[in-house]
Amino acid sequence: MKLINRKNFISIVCISFTLIVCGKLLLEKSMGFIDAHYTENIFACLFFSIIITAILALHFYLQRFPLIPVLIAQYLSVIGVTVGFVKIADMIEKTSTNGMWQMLLSVTIPFVVSAIVYYIAYFRQIKKANDIIAGLNQNQL
Amino acid sequence: MRFIKTKEQELKENYLELHYDNIDSETRELISRLDTTLSNVEGSYEEKHVSVPVTEVLYFETVDRKTFAYTDKMCIEMRLTLNNVLEMYSGAGLIRISRSAVVNVYKIDHLQGDMNMRTVIFLKNGEKLIMNRGYKKEFLAELEKIKERNQK
Secondary structure (H helix, E strand, C coil), X not given: CCCXXXXXXXXXXXXXXXXXXXXXHHXXXXXXXXXXXXXXXXXXXXXHHHHHHHHHHHHHHHCCCCHHHHHHHHHHHHHXXXXXXXHHHHHHCCCCCCHHHHHHHHHHHHHHHHHHHHHHHHHHHHXXXXXXXXXXXXXXX | CCCXXXXXXXXXXXXXCCCCCCCCHHHHHHHHHHHHHCCEEEEEECCEEEXXXXXXXXXXXXXXXXXXXXXXXXXXXXCCCHHHHHHHCHHHCEEEEECCEEEEHHHEEEEEECCCCCEEEEECCCCEEEECHHHHHHHHHHHHXXXXXXXX
């Protein structure tokens, strides 16, 4: 089933963007942190919401390919976009010295966590399906 | 409704017999389920017309726009599409596992997942089928429905 399509693409971007910005603001408030690059970071959040939603939307078309190469290709695409984005941002306005590293971590950590959750959910589904099949086979005897 | 099983020595073929005065909803539902389960798959095998109970079919597959039904002993060429097969024998435990294959869930021994999230389906005769990631959700939902139907 196609979860992200042309009709809901913008809604998904908007919801993701709102949640990310709310998370950012709550974190900053709780830590007492004042963002010196508030406007730039808000647009960075919007940019990454669009890019990541677009890459996730491709998942439907890649279902016939083995998952590991698909995940690696998606990760490399996101990393490529991130590096490009930081380089351009650095040309427009000087970013912090470890800005690139922080951006890569911000992309890598959610990606790895999502992949682990995806795998755990998948193998649990297989176990559940095997239990149902065993039950059906038991009833047949 | 009561269900009575009677063992008869040296009976040549098992049979079901229904005794009724009025056919109520419970009986009607059971008859409709039996109609599908006891229906036959027809087609050609080695240029001869054959008819096999759908319950004996392990899986259906489309190859070069031709649909085949695979049993333990035969590969029957049919004049139906996979969608027709799913419509006609919907109550027989058939589930789509890829664009070109439908499996009989009662012929599955177990499933195994791999790191690429392709599910390997091990059939009771030792054959293996591959289920694509795109059909996993539909497969699990159908499996749940079959489980619920069997619990009734």
